Structure formats: structure tokens, C-alpha cells
Amino acid sequence: MSTVVPQGRRPQHLTIGRIGVYAFLVTAALFFLLPLWIMVVTSLKPMEEIRLGNILALPSAMTFEAWAKAWSSACTGLECNGISVGFWNSMRILIPSVILSIMAGAINGYALSFWRVKGANLMFGVLLLGAFIPYQVFLYPLVRIFSLSGIYNSLTCIVLVHVIFGLPTMTLLFRNYYAGLPIELFKAARIDGGGFWSIFFRVILPMSTPILVVATILQVTGIWNDFIFGLTFAGRENLPMTVQLNNIVNSTQGERAYNVDMAATMLAALVPLVVYFVSGRWFVRGIAAGAVKG
């Protein structure tokens, strides 16, 4: 008989210990899934069923009415155009903010890791320290600066704010990635006569795909989930989805329509959830690399 070399780990038999491991994990999983489950089932029930029934139970008469209402006619204060307004606002904020902040980070990271500019390391140090300082320290003077320059409460303003406060993370992310590339590559490009921009666009950027993916995941979820900047800088016309969600849910007029609230919540969570499920392990990589290089 030929001997088959066993591969992989030895299969584990079900012992009490193994059952304990699974019991713990399943219990924990239920805890983590509970709010999502409740949100989904609540959003699919009519109000009477919510008032009388069990919060965990599946809807007996499933209806998407609350979703339709949340999307197009839920009220935020006086206006009743639904959370779709916020969705499109968030999109208009998201796209330029993500592109510009990633571009800024890539250029900074490249300049910092390959070109020795006087004082650049000091600047980077201050920028990093700035990443840890609470936003409240900057907000009021920023508001003054923006109102003096006449762009306060506009799309430009909120995009600029996202770029400014994305700088530390994005710069760090790209600087660390580029520091890992072989310097010989850069030297060779220099000998071939490449200048700052031509090396960046022809040599460095084409090698940056992994870090661009990580940066995109990080910025899309971060900017989509932002609340405080949108509230402070976007202005009434451009309020992002998170702010509108809060206005819908915590508006005090009339009886609260929990099913509409939960549908609106699910809608606001949809984009980051899709990013999360599609990106898988890249998501973790992004957070770990972006926040602090362990």
C-alpha cells in the first residue's frame, strides 16, 4: 500500500473543549448579529406589529413600505424628501473627497520617502501628531477661516475639510508603503533622467495598486461615516446621510415610526457594509495600516 502523506492540520475530534469553543463563538456571533437582525425585521414590519409583537420575531406580513418611505418621504425637520437627499449628498461629498485625499497622500508619501526635502520630516511629525488631536481643537478657527474666505457651508468646504483631516493617515499610509519599495528602482529612474513627476506617474504610481485599494477602502468608509464634519461644514444643502439619519430618527415631532427609522438606518449603513463585504481581509489591512503602523 502506498503511504499517503497527510496534509494540513490533523482533523480534530469533537471533544467537550471543542464544543465549548463553538458555543462561545456562536454566542458571541449572536450578540454581534442581534442589532442587525432587529434592524432588518423592524424595518419590514408595519407599526401595529412593532407595538404589539416581539422585537425579535420575523414580520408576519412583510412590507417594504417603510423602506420606500425612508428613502423618499421621511421627514427631517420640516422637509419630507426622505434620506435619498442625504444619500446623494454623501455621494457628492464622497467622490471628490476620496480622490483628492488619496492623491494628496500618494504625492506626499512619495515626496517624503524618496526626496530629501529640508524640514519634510518635521512637517510629517507635526502632521502625525495632528492625527491624534481631537477635532474640536481645530473646528472653530476653521469655521472662521472658511466663512472669511466665503466658502463656508458649501460642497467645496466639506471636501476640503475631508482632504485636510485625511492628510495624516493618507500620508502615513503611502509613506510607509513607498519606504518598503526598493530604493534602487528610484535610483535607476533618476539615472534614466526621470524628474519628480515623471518618476511618480511612470514608476511609482503603477506599483501602488495594493495601497491604493487599501486607501480607497479606508477613505470611502471613513468619509461616508463622518458625522461631525458634515454637520459643521457642509451646510443645509449638502448635509450627508449620517446627519440626515440622525435628524430623521431624533426629530421629536409626532409619533416615531420605528420601521421607517430602521429602514433609514439600514440605508445609511448600506454603502460601508457593501465595501466591507466586498473587500474582506483588505478592510482589516486598511485599518491596521492606516491608523498606526503597528
Place this chain on the structure above:
Amino acid sequence: MDSISIRAPSMPSGGTKTQRRVKTRLPAAIALLPTALIVLVVYIGCMLWTVRLSFTSSTLLPKLDWVGLAQYSRLFVNDRFLTSASNIIIFGALFISGCLIIGFLLAVFIDQNIRGEGLFRTVFLYPYSMSFVVTGVAWQWFLNPGLGLQKLVRDMGFESFTFDWLVNQRMAIYTIVVAGLWHGAGLTMAILLAGLRGVDKDLWKAAKIDGIPTWRVYTSVVLPLLRPMVVTAVVLLTTGVVKLYDLVVAMTLGGPGIATEVPAKFVMDHLFERNNIGLGTAAATIMLITVVSILAPWVYVRYVRPQGRHA
């Protein structure tokens, strides 16, 4: 390592070596200029401006008078601020330690060569992808005494069951902690799990030969090895604690009463709603001092000292 000093044939000839260096570096310097300006104007300028305003009597509009520490002495007898400060300490301590404990346990259990690992990881981490507003609204709904958890348990036959933490002045802050843990524990798990996977396999073999029980290996050998990951997680969680604002706004709006006020919200309210810029900036300055004194040593050791390319 000085990549600029290589003699490239195509480099412009003429001028001294230093002049040439300056010339080739110019585009890099220009590229860094916008960021340098932002650092100067926003990160340093706005910060100093805020600190300066905290020494003024500004209310609705900023004034540039000088009242010394008057705003600070008002701040430290302000009930709302004192509650905010004690709340953030309670939240910070419970949230960080809770995330570390739950995250470590989840990581260790996931590391037991289990089936469906990917599924469990996905489930534990997904809350982190969602915003604090979503988190706050979801937990507010689940914990509201009228229709949420309390009603659920009562309907199951436990008529006298009470769970009113969300609307109970003494307990409300703990509901914020629970929501925070739900949001952040998975992240800690992911970071620590990455660390566990980096532990040398031989270490486990050696421990097995010596007959050391698994839990003992985890607590005495593996945990010390995970130190860098624990530090990473703590730094991440700490920045989350300092920023705590959206979750409170969405979940309790600082209530009931002022029971769940936090410093970030105190500052925001005084700057933009209560028209008290002096007091608001004083509170912001206190936040700044606290954060800098906690994080400066760490940032110095981690980033400033080992200068140059290899961070």
C-alpha cells in the same frame, strides 16, 4: 542613501553641486508645499487660535481680550463639564479594557483551528464598518424600555423585569459603553488575531512537549509577544474614545438630563449652539492637553526618534 546626489548624465550641468541639488529637489518641495501650509495654518495655527480664544471672554463672536484663566475656573465648577469628564473616564476605561478582553478572547477562540473561521471573523468585525450614528440608533431602538429588550423579556413571562438603563440617569453611560463595545471589539479581535498568526509554530510545539496547558501558554507566553498589537489596538481605541461624539448624539443626545454628556459634545454645544466660545475653547484646550500628555511620549518613541526611511 542620499538618492539625490547620484550623478545622473542627464542632470543639468553648470552651477555647483549644491545648486543642482536644490534645483532637482524643487518639484518635491513644491509638491509638499500645500501640505506644509495646511500643517502650519490648520494643525498649528487653528490649534493656537483655539488656545488663545480660551483666554478671552468671547461669547457669540470671538474677542481678543485677555481674561486669564477665568474660563477655566468657570469650567471646573461647571456641572455639565464635570459630568462630561467623569463620563469619558468611565467610558474610556470600560471601552478599552472591554475591547481588549473581548477581542483577545474572540481571537484566541478563532485561533483554535475552527470551521467557518471566515464567517465568524466577518460577523465580529462588520459593526466596525458602520457609522456611530447607525450604531447609536440601532442600540437606542433595542434598549428602549417601551418596545425593546425590556418588553421582550416581560412578554416572555418575567413581568417585573426592568431594564431601563437607557433612560436611567445613573446607568445610561453604560449603554453607550455596550454600543461602543459592539462597534469596536471586532477590530481589536482582528488586530490581535493577526498577531496570534505571527507567533512561531515551534513555540507551540515546545510548549506541548513541556506539557504546558494551552491557556497558560496564551497568558504567559503569547500575550507578552502580542505587545505591539496590543499597543496598536490601544492607540486606535484611545483615539476613538477622544472622538466620542456621534454615538452619544445619536443614542442619547447627552441625556437623560446631562447623564451622558462627553467632552467633545460639550465643546461642540458651546461653540455652535450655546454661543459661548470662551468656555467651549477652554474645554477644547483641556481635551488637547489631556491627549497630548497621553500620546506624545508614544508618538515620540514610535515615529520621531527613528528618523528616515525605515519606520
